Amino acid sequence: MNIVVCLKQIIDYEIPPRAFRIDRQKKKPAMPDASLVIGPFDENALEVALQLREKAGGGRITAVSMGPESAIEALRKALAVTADEAVLLSDPAFSDLDPFGTARVLGAAIKKLGGADLVLTGRQSGDWDAGQVGQLLAEELGAPCVNFAFRAEPGGDGRVRLYKETPGGAEILEAGTPVVATVTNAETNQLRLAKVRDLMAANRKPVPTWSAADLGLDPAALAAGRIEVLDLYVPTYDARCEFVTGETPEDKASALARRLVELKLV
Amino acid sequence: MDLSNPMREVYWNITGKNLMYVLLVPVLVAFFRGFYSKYRLWKIGRPTRRRDNWRRRLAGFFRGAVVQEKNFRDRYSGWMHFFIWGGMLVLFIGTANVALDEYLGVPTMEGLFYLYFQSLVLDVFGLLAIVGLAMALYRRYVVRPPRLHRTPQDAVFLGLLLLVLVTGFVIEGLRIAVTEDPWAAWSPVGWAFAAAFRATGMAAETMVGLHRFSWWFHLALAFAWIACVPYTKLTHLVTSPANIYMRSLGPKGRLEPINLETAEFLGASNLRHFTWKQLFDLDACTECGRCQDACPAHATLKPLNPKAVVLDLRDYMHEYGPLYLRRAQDDPWAAPAETPDGRPVPVMVGAVIAEDALWSCTTCRACMEACPVEIEHVPAIMDMRRFLAMDQASMPEGMADAIRSLETRGHPFRGTGGARTDWLQGLDVPVLDLSAGGGTRGAAGGAGADGAGPDADFDVLWWVGCAMAFDERNQKVARSLARVLHRAGVRFAILGNREKCTGDAARRIGHEYLFQTLAGENVATLNQALGNGRPRRIVTACPHCYNTLKHEYPDFGGHYDVVHHTEFIRELVDSGRLKLDGEVRETITFHDPCYLGRYNDVYDAPRKTLKDLSGAEVREIERARESSFCCGGGGALVFVEERIGTRINQTRARQAAETGARTVCTACPFCMTMLADGLKTTSGDEVQALDLAELVDRATAPAGPAAVGAGTGASPGDGSR
Ligand code: SF4
Ligand code: SF4
Numbered sequence: 001m002n003i004v005v006c007l008k009q010i011i012d013y014e015i016p017p018r019a020f021r022i023d024r025q026k027k028k029p030a031m032p033d034a035s036l037v038i039g040p041f042d043e044n045a046l047e048v049a050l051q052l053r054e055k056a057g058g059g060r061i062t063a064v065s066m067g068p069e070s071a072i073e074a075l076r077k078a079l080a081v082t083a084d085e086a087v088l089l090s091d092p093a094f095s096d097l098d099p100f101g102t103a104r105v106l107g108a109a110i111k112k113l114g115g116a117d118l119v120l121t122g123r124q125s126g127d128w129d130a131g132q133v134g135q136l137l138a139e140e141l142g143a144p145c146v147n148f149a150f151r152a153e154p155g156g157d158g159r160v161r162l163y164k165e166t167p168g169g170a171e172i173l174e175a176g177t178p179v180v181a182t183v184t185n186a187e188t189n190q191l192r193l194a195k196v197r198d199l200m201a202a203n204r205k206p207v208p209t210w211s212a213a214d215l216g217l218d219p220a221a222l223a224a225g226r227i228e229v230l231d232l233y234v235p236t237y238d239a240r241c242e243f244v245t246g247e248t249p250e251d252k253a254s255a256l257a258r259r260l261v262e263l264k265l266v
Numbered sequence: 267m268d269l270s271n272p273m274r275e276v277y278w279n280i281t282g283k284n285l286m287y288v289l290l291v292p293v294l295v296a297f298f299r300g301f302y303s304k305y306r307l308w309k310i311g312r313p314t315r316r317r318d319n320w321r322r323r324l325a326g327f328f329r330g331a332v333v334q335e336k337n338f339r340d341r342y343s344g345w346m347h348f349f350i351w352g353g354m355l356v357l358f359i360g361t362a363n364v365a366l367d368e369y370l371g372v373p374t375m376e377g378l379f380y381l382y383f384q385s386l387v388l389d390v391f392g393l394l395a396i397v398g399l400a401m402a403l404y405r406r407y408v409v410r411p412p413r414l415h416r417t418p419q420d421a422v423f424l425g426l427l428l429l430v431l432v433t434g435f436v437i438e439g440l441r442i443a444v445t446e447d448p449w450a451a452w453s454p455v456g457w458a459f460a461a462a463f464r465a466t467g468m469a470a471e472t473m474v475g476l477h478r479f480s481w482w483f484h485l486a487l488a489f490a491w492i493a494c495v496p497y498t499k500l501t502h503l504v505t506s507p508a509n510i511y512m513r514s515l516g517p518k519g520r521l522e523p524i525n526l527e528t529a530e531f532l533g534a535s536n537l538r539h540f541t542w543k544q545l546f547d548l549d550a551c552t553e554c555g556r557c558q559d560a561c562p563a564h565a566t567l568k569p570l571n572p573k574a575v576v577l578d579l580r581d582y583m584h585e586y587g588p589l590y591l592r593r594a595q596d597d598p599w600a601a602p603a604e605t606p607d608g609r610p611v612p613v614m615v616g617a618v619i620a621e622d623a624l625w626s627c628t629t630c631r632a633c634m635e636a637c638p639v640e641i642e643h644v645p646a647i648m649d650m651r652r653f654l655a656m657d658q659a660s661m662p663e664g665m666a667d668a669i670r671s672l673e674t675r676g677h678p679f680r681g682t683g684g685a686r687t688d689w690l691q692g693l694d695v696p697v698l699d700l701s702a703g704g705g706t707r708g709a710a711g712g713a714g715a716d717g718a719g720p721d722a723d724f725d726v727l728w729w730v731g732c733a734m735a736f737d738e739r740n741q742k743v744a745r746s747l748a749r750v751l752h753r754a755g756v757r758f759a760i761l762g763n764r765e766k767c768t769g770d771a772a773r774r775i776g777h778e779y780l781f782q783t784l785a786g787e788n789v790a791t792l793n794q795a796l797g798n799g800r801p802r803r804i805v806t807a808c809p810h811c812y813n814t815l816k817h818e819y820p821d822f823g824g825h826y827d828v829v830h831h832t833e834f835i836r837e838l839v840d841s842g843r844l845k846l847d848g849e850v851r852e853t854i855t856f857h858d859p860c861y862l863g864r865y866n867d868v869y870d871a872p873r874k875t876l877k878d879l880s881g882a883e884v885r886e887i888e889r890a891r892e893s894s895f896c897c898g899g900g901g902a903l904v905f906v907e908e909r910i911g912t913r914i915n916q917t918r919a920r921q922a923a924e925t926g927a928r929t930v931c932t933a934c935p936f937c938m939t940m941l942a943d944g945l946k947t948t949s950g951d952e953v954q955a956l957d958l959a960e961l962v963d964r965a966t967a968p969a970g971p972a973a974v975g976a977g978t979g980a981s982p983g984d985g986s987r
Binding site for chain 1 (some may be wrong): 525532656657658659661663666669670674678680681684685688763777778779
């Protein structure tokens with residue numbers, strides 16, 4: 001079984017708002033020292049893939065990431081937990097793509113890889129949290145899509161059995177291949193630690209980089225799907241304290257009511 | 267008989283004594299064969315150097331094997347053991363003297379030497395040996411302390427030895443009774459036995475016969491006992507002194523680095539992965555159980571017992587070691603898979619030593635400190651952990667989280683959602699700027715003014731450490747220390763975001779790879795920060811950072827002058843730069859952090875400072891200094907939820923509270939975390955945990971508003987905010 005896992009490298013999601021710095025001109029985060037990590041749900045997706053390969057007694061896992069050069073670190077981490085190969089999709093034309101554009105690039109890469117039986121993505125990226133690429137990628141590949149999966153097993157007749165989170169329980173589905181699943185977190189799919197031997201081997205493995213040209217994509221066409229950020233800022237929370245006065249409890253109550261109306265809170 | 271020359275006839279009444287030498291042959295064969303087969307097992311281990319520096323080794327040998335200092339930490343067993351081995355040694359020398367007289371003609375069996383040594387001293391020591399044995403039997407079979415387990419072996423060789431000694435006196439008594447030895451009084455015990463025989467009214471011929479029988483019986487018993495040595499725990503007669511001589515001389519806190527580029531295996535999962543000395547350790551164990559008594563994990567019902575670790579590995583080596591002697595076919599580092607009769611060989615890590623046992627070790631070193639024969643439990647446990655952590659990527663959840671966080675964020679506190687310099691908001695703490703042309707910049711994200719020119723404006727680099735920077739409670743300690751340093755006029759700087767975890771947590775989990783990555787980055791940063799200009803010191807308030815910076819970074823090219831804040835504060839007080847004028851009305855007890863005390867022998871500096879606090883009363887916990895009981899946080903266990911047994915930190919908190927002190931002072935951020943929690947859950951708000959820096963902060967706070975409310979809990983004098 002050929003499994004492709006799509007990973008996005010993001011700025012450490014544990015950085016608290018007060019430490020988050022933004023360049024208001026460029027409308028981009030400005031933290032050159034910040035750690036870069038794999039999106040949390042993408043890690044879950046990777047773990048689901050690894051467990052599926054174990055249960056199936058074989059298969060091939062390819063990790064794919066679209067992003068800047070630095071994203072190679074995310075791919076190395078995937079190789080360290082024994083993904084079989086990794087491909088970096090990097091091209092200036094890929095920056096700031098909207099989910100449609102991203103899905104187009106990922107789709108082209110998967111086709112270039114010769115297709116996949118199962119494509120796993122995180123349910124959302126962990127930075128922008130749009131949560132659309134998985135479904136759009138399924139569209140791109142002409143495959144069905146299962147959302148909020150947390151576990152995968154080999155099904156009958158070459159199908160894949162997917163466990164999908166539902167409010168208060170789980171749905172178990174079997175899908176024919178190819179199929180795309182977006183993965184959510186569960187106790188069972190926290191990404192494992194790498195063995196040191198694999199970690200060291202991962203550092204020596206080649207990771208090819210594919211550009212728009214390699215994928216046969218036209219940069220001009222991609223440019224149409226570029227996101228324009230109008231503004232980016234860290235939301236601030238203000239707390240003010242005001243005392244409402246009045247002679248009697250009734251006075252206080254009506255003063256409070258008036259104030260709330262003024263503030264357009266009721 | 268010449269009454270002016272005291273003597274006795276050697277081999278009186280014994281004919282055919284040469285039979286003795288015939289009997290000696292099988293005894294010696296058994297003895298040397300036994301040790302040779304052990305030697306072959308030790309050789310399964312990897313090479314290591316343990317014969318360098320003979321002067322230091324000999325000095326340690328004298329203290330450990332001759333004076334036996336550690337044995338005397340427990341008075342009863344100290345004397346008991348001294349009587350037995352001292353007696354045996356003297357009797358052995360006495361026997362050797364007989365041979366000298368007989369074969370080399372050295373006149374040991376006549377004159378005053380005979381009278382004083384061969385008669386009196388030997389008698390007294392023989393008696394002492396009997397006393398020692400009686401003490402041993404009483405202890406093992408009547409008192410039955412849990413640290414001693416009882417095997418049939420123990421009874422056999424204790425009994426055998428007792429018989430040997432008693433028959434020795436019987437022989438002497440009979441000889442004196444029959445020969446009417448004029449110097450009998452010089453052999454008081456033999457004389458008493460003689461008197462007893464005479465009192466029975468036994469005929470002289472009977473006594474002569476009995477003497478001859480006893481002589482041969484005594485000989486046979488003694489020979490049997492000697493033949494037993496390599497096959498029982500009596501092995502320790504030979505191996506324990508040797509082990510003391512070959513003990514590790516390196517810094518106690520340094521783990522042996524692994525060369526990851528060339529390593530053919532990671533950690534230890536079978537006998538081949540240990541060094542020969544680690545295997546030798548196993549045969550040096552006297553089964554005394556001191557390590558078991560010292561171990562905080564064992565005391566709190568964890569599946570770890572350092573004595574059992576040693577003995578289980580020893581039994582494994584004795585049973586399956588011989589299979590290792592046949593070289594493996596393909597992988598020279600592999601363990602034998604099965605016995606010749608097809609039984610599977612149990613896996614060493616997992617079956618012989620349980621994983622849970624390994625993960626219960628706080629690396630507190632109490633076992634090694636207690637062990638009278640210098641067995642090195644912690645490195646062995648660490649090697650097995652290294653196998654689990656690196657080869658298997660298997661470890662408790664909390665540790666795995668710490669590793670994940672270290673990998674991506676350079677600190678082990680997963681989910682803290684903080685930044686490394688959060689703690690210094692509002693304080694004037696200069697952060698070193700290591701970018702090109704940098705100097706120091708003020709705190710609070712560069713808001714402060716730049717310091718003086720690059721490289722010129724600090725004497726001391728303060729290594730803050732992750733726990734101090736990220737943990738809320740410990741941030742207060744860091745703030746206190748910052749104020750104290752300012753008050754003493756110390757020109758210091760910190761590294762801010764350029765500081766990474768020293769890697770102690772990763773290393774003690776067993777993740778040498780991650781540790782070496784972090785060490786490499788930190789050494790580069792530190793060498794840049796301290797590199798040019800005058801020599802500068804590193805001060806740190808974390809004993810784990812201290813130990814790693816001081817003892818482990820030299821292996822990676824970092825050689826620094828490191829002081830712990832308790833030592834540094836002491837210096838500041840001694841030199842008059844810090845005046846402890848303020849009152850600190852507290853009853854205080856000091857909890858020795860393992861990595862400060864046992865690992866680095868810093869016991870007195872913090873105590874002296876506490877005693878200098880005016881108004882303070884200092885009390886000692888029963889288990890203090892060398893025998894301090896771990897807080898439970900070492901070995902990266904601070905990151906792990908304690909699921910098995912009772913809780914170490916609560917046990918320690920109770921021990922501290924028993925002193926009646928209302929303040930438990932410590933000097934380690936992990937101890938702080940563990941004790942604060944332990945105290946809260948065992949004594950509510952009655953007893954508080956404070957760092958030495960916080961008490962000194964109080965004692966040095968300028969009088970005035972800032973000092974008001976200084977006594978109100980965990981943030982003394984936090985008035986500069
Ligand atoms: S280091 Fe401490 S916890 Fe570990 S075995 Fe020794 S005494 Fe027990
Ligand atoms: S390891 Fe040391 S302390 Fe522990 S039982 Fe053996 S000899 Fe005693």
